[in-house]
Amino acid sequence: MDIIAYTLPGCSSCSTLKELFERASVEYKEVILRKDITAESFQLMFPGVMSFPYVTIDGERIGGLVDVAKLFVEKGLVSSNRS
Secondary structure, eight states, X not given: OOEEEEEOTTOHHHHHHHHHHHHHTOOOEXXXXXXXXXXXXXXXXXXXXXXXXXXXXXXXXXXXXXXXXXXXXXXXXXXXXOO
């Protein structure tokens, strides 16, 4: 899977997303807003997206933390149980 996670520094949901990736043992590329990409460039790529994190997988727009978590549970990459 080619995963790109667009994040913001200090974003708690972004930190949780990275923990989810670790639990699922998946590799990802992190793109940090205002460091690796400008806000203007991000908005051109993803018009209307106003929250972070934002994730694409294999070029498909997935969405935020909850969307990724649901997808990973569906694919069996993580369990919905927190044991």
